[in-house]
Amino acid sequence: MGANISGAVVGGDDSGPSLRPRLDDIPESCAALILAQLNPPEICRLARLNRSFRSASSADFIWESKLPSDYKFIMEKVLLADVTLKNLQKKQLYARLCRPNPFDGGSKEIWLDKNTGGVCLSISSKALTITGIDDRRYWNHISTEESRYPTVAYLQQTWWLEVDGELEFQFPAGTYSLFFRLQLGKSSKRLGRWVCNTEHVHGWDIKPVQFQLTTSDGQHAVSRCHLGSPGIWVLYHVGDFVVKKSNALTKISFSLTQINCTHTKGGLCVDAALIYPSSVGKEAKSCS
Structure with a gap:
């Protein structure tokens, strides 16, 4: 019972x-x-x-625990103590930081990878130093809807290609990858669709482009490749760097050059330089 x-x-x-x-x-x-x-x-x-x-x-x-270790630095120094961020719950703050957040006059953006909380950065062509950019015979800023930014830099033709960038930032500890986002050809909208004009694309199969980065703590990386795939935006891997101390500023200098003056090259769009945690960068490159 x-x-x-x-x-x-x-x-x-x-x-x-x-x-x-x-x-x-x-x-x-x-x-x-x-x-x-x-x-x-x-x-x-x-x-x-x-x-x-x-x-x-x-x-x-x-x-x-999901926010990056430097999230207070991002809020106070990068986003200049945006008052809309101060009273947010941490969940709301995470969601907000996962959206693109422009800074430095809108020439750069920062966001968190929504899956990992990793810090990602984008530096527009207007925040880069481009040799000859003010000479309309060689370069123009053209409007686009294929970028995070309103314009990209378009190279008509040049003998000497040199694009330099610099960034000082407090990264969380980890390994990061730097890329240039480039396209051979000039995109424009026709009948509601984006099409790419490759008429002025030339010279990129003769000599490779050199990509380079250095950091303030002595790290250095160099890579070389021929540009290809006209009409497609491609992430070209410049190199990786390691951040060991989360609370320290790291200064990065990087460049894209093709300064062999035996031939001209042209028809190149420069969108931006991008920095991702390396694990996120592999996924981004595979989707580009």
Whole structure:
């Protein structure tokens, strides 16, 4: 008889509710500890399970751990203490920083990779030093909808190609990859579609372009390749660098050159330089 009573209490019957634990019975504090071990997309998926997980998913301590170690530097120094950021919950701040955030007069952007919280940066062609950029015989800034920025730099023709950039930033510790986003050909919109004119593309198959980066702590990388794939935006890998101290400023200098004056080259669009955590950069390059 005792066994029958015990079975009825645990399993429930038609006349009363089951006493077996349900997902809804998990305390919010326990749900929060579970969520803290997951990445942001997983947190958002579990938040849809029930009220406990939904409430727990907004806990500041969860999202504080997902934000990069330098997020206060980004808020105060890069985004100039944007007042709209100060009163946000950490979850809202994470979502806001995952969007492109322009700075330095709109010539650069910073955002977080939504899956990892890694810091990503973009430096527009207007923030780069381009030899001859003010001479309309060689270069122009052309409007586009294929970039993060309103314009890209377009090279009609030159003997001497030299594009230099520089950035000083407080990166979280880790390995980063730097790319140039380039396209052979000039895009324009016709009948509502973007088409690429490759009429002036020439000279890139004769000698390779050299990419180079150096850091303030002595790291150096050089790569060379011929530019190709007319009509397609390509991320060209300049090199990688390692940040060991999260609280230190790292200065990066980088360049794109083809200064062999035995031939002209032209028909090149320069969009931007991009810096990604290396794991994110591999994915970005495969999608370019």
